[in-house]
Amino acid sequence: KMANETLKAQLGNAAWRLFHTILARYPDAPSKQEQSTLSQYIHLFAQVYPCGDCARHFQQLLAKYPPQTKSRKTAALWGCHVHNKVNERLGKDEYDCTTILEDYDCGCGSDEKELDA
Template identity: 35%
Template structure:
C-alpha cells in the first residue's frame, strides 16, 4: 500500500509556504497588470487572516501594518521579491535563524545559482 503522509506541522507548513510565496514573487511580472497587482495584494493581505498558524499570522499582521505590501506590489517583481525577503528575514531573526542575503533571491527562487548548483 502507498505510504501515508501526516498533517503539516508549523515547520513544514512554513517551508512549503515560503517556497510558494518566493517562487510566485520571482515569477511576478516586472510590469504587472492591474489584475495581477490586485490578486497579489489579496493573496498577501489574506495571510494574516488565513495562515493556519495563529501566532505566525498575528506576527505577520503586525509586521504588515508597519511594512504594507502595497508599494512593493505596485513596483513589480524586483520590489516584491525584496519586500518578501525582508518579511522572511524578520521571521528568521525572531526564530534565531540566519538572515538571507536579499541580493540572491532571484538565484535562489528563479534563475538557479550562478555556479550551476541547481542544473
C-alpha cells in the same frame, strides 16, 4: 511537543517556498489589477495561515511593511525582507537577498518563452 515543532517547521518551509516562488514569478511590469491581486493575496494568506500566532505576527508585519507590488524585483526583495523579519524574531540567521530571483525557480521557465514566441 517535538512532533508539533517539526510539523510547524515543515508547514513554514512549504509556505515560504510557495510565497517566494510566487513573488519571483510576478510580472516585471504589473498592471494595476495585478498589483491589487498580489496585495490581496498576501493579506489573505496572512489571514488564513494555519498557525494562529504566526498569522497574527505576520499581519502585524504587513501593517508595518506593506507588500511592495510595483515590480517583480521590488516584490521579491520585499518578500525576502519580511521573511528576514520573521527569521530575526525566531533567532534565525539573516538570509542574503541579493540573488532572490535566481534562488526561487518554479521549474516553469518555458511558460514565459512560449509567450515570447
